[in-house]
């Protein structure tokens with residue numbers, strides 16, 4: 001499930017991952033909740049991800065609360081060009097703590113890194129916050145595609161590992177895996 005303030009790029013991130021495209025132009029806010037499926041092959045095993053895209057707007061909050069309970073993983077986004085969306089991360093984490101399963105897989109994503117000139121949230125601030133809460137962290141761009149595949153693959157690997165629990169398989173380490181992240185703005189393919 002994708003969560004975070006309105007306008008941080010949740011729908012665009014999902015569309016980039018699902019269709020490999022960027023929704024340029026006018027911003028159409030998600031109403032309530034929507035989902036898309038994508039099948040990934042992870043270590044030779046097919047994993048079907050059902051990805052729920054939530055509305056970031058406050059007025060839909062009661063709708064999204066109802067979905068937290070069934071989520072196996074949450075991608076929590078802020079927009080590196082919008083300080084308020086970063087400042088609200090703690091409130092989102094409180095909400096997640098209240099409504100989601102205790103062992104939910106959680107990852108923090110700083111999106112829109114292609115907009116280097118408009119950046120107001122430093123990479124180190126994202127890293128620091130993620131470290132404080134023990135959450136894996138990456139910077140992404142739905143516009144350029146930077147780290148989008150990697151973020152969803154990391155989640156898929158973790159979920160596959162949890163569901164299969166093969167005795168001889170080494171433990172998958174999500175925190176280590178996200179170190180494959182490509183740094184920079186990744187500017188720009190549409």
Ligand SMILES: Nc1nc2c(ncn2[C@@H]2O[C@H](COP(=O)(O)OP(=O)(O)OP(=O)(O)O)[C@@H](O)[C@H]2O)c(=O)[nH]1
Nearest residue numbers: 006007008009010011012027029030056112142143
């Ligand atoms: N430059 C840039 N713009 C982006 C990126 N991702 C999204 N946007 C733009 O940000 C705006 C909001 O994107 P959405 O994906 O609709 O945001 P959202 O988080 O789904 O918003 P809600 O549905 O209201 O919760 C749109 O105008 C997008 O084109 C990105 O990675 N880079």
